[in-house]
Amino acid sequence: MxxxxxxxxxxxxxxxxxxxxxxxxxxxxxxxxxxxxxxxxxxxxxxxxxxxxxxxxxxxxxxxxxxxxxxxxxxxxxxxxxxxxxxxxxxxxxxxxxxxxxxxxxxxxxxxxxxxxxxxxxxxxxxNPIEEAIAYKQLMKKYHLTQEEVASQVGKSRSYIANTLRLLNLENKIIEHISKGELTSGHGKALLGIKDKKKQLLVAEEIIKNNLNVRDVESIANKKKDFTRKSIISNKDPNIINLEEELMERLGTKVNLTEGDKKGKIEIEYYGYEDLERIIDILTK
Incomplete structure (x- = not known):
């Protein structure tokens, strides 16, 4: 292809x-x-x-x-x-x-x-991610534009626009944390997986307090782990985890690095052709 x-x-x-x-x-x-x-x-x-x-x-x-x-x-x-x-x-x-x-x-x-x-x-x-989300929302509301039309104008995929807009569904306090740079957009997207608003806010505070990464939050959202840093145990090299975090923040999607004895594997998730095109644009700049 x-x-x-x-x-x-x-x-x-x-x-x-x-x-x-x-x-x-x-x-x-x-x-x-x-x-x-x-x-x-x-x-x-x-x-x-x-x-x-x-x-x-x-x-x-x-x-x-x-x-x-x-x-x-x-x-x-x-x-x-x-x-x-x-x-x-x-x-x-x-x-x-x-x-x-x-x-x-x-x-x-x-x-x-x-x-x-x-x-x-x-x-x-x-x-910042919240200013960007609000701007997309205002464009759509004021000028009756669809997500596809906004995506076309700003050179993003429709899925990127949709995921950015979803950040505005978070608790106001969490939105404030993202605006201030205390939480990343990746944290925000992971927190959306927690339906209980009170727990969502508790986890957000725990992220800031204990420096939890996006993968930690995704595990909490999937109910695989509790939301305290002590209870989160990973066998993966911390350096690999940090690299995954950097790649996820850069690419705006899930990234998994698997180490082997002589070779490793990078898995990058994408959601449809437009999202793949967006990721390729980033990788080839």
């Missing part, structure tokens, strides 16, 4: 054209304008909510010394401008005391702007 490698969905350029037709010929058009920073407003559809104070301070200090090198992307809304991409740079520029900010102005509607903001953040890996 041959699998065609694909890029990130239709890409940003497919959503927002940077070409203009002159004398029946396509020509590149990208004009940067310095706009009064007071006329620029954040995008309410911005999926990223956490910007990191230390990183923002570093960028602010850099802008004070070197200015803003990379312009932000905006669209005109009445007599002001709404940010499509670059809110972090805008925040740092304001903190640095800039009066004007370099902008690329795009003529797009609200829906395209929202999609662009999501894709830009995904490409930069700026979103």
């Amino acid at each position: 041959s699998v065609k490698k694909r890029g990130l969905g239709k890409g940003l350029s497919a959503l927002i054209s940077d070409e203009v037709i002159i004398d029946n010929k396509k020509q590149h058009k990208e004009i940067i304008e310095n706009i009064d920073i007071k006329l620029v407003n954040p995008n309410e559809n911005q999926p990223r909510k956490e910007f990191g104070e230390e990183a923002l301070l570093d960028l602010t200090n850099s802008i004070k010394i070197h200015g803003l090198i990379q312009p932000i992307i905006v669209r005109k809304v009445k007599d002001k401008y709404e940010i499509i991409a670059g809110e972090r740079r805008w925040r740092a520029s304001k903190a640095a005391g800039l009066k004007e900010i370099p902008c690329i102005i795009k003529d797009v509607d609200e829906e395209v702007s929202a999609k662009f903001a999501l894709i830009e953040n995904i490409q930069r890996e700026d979103l």
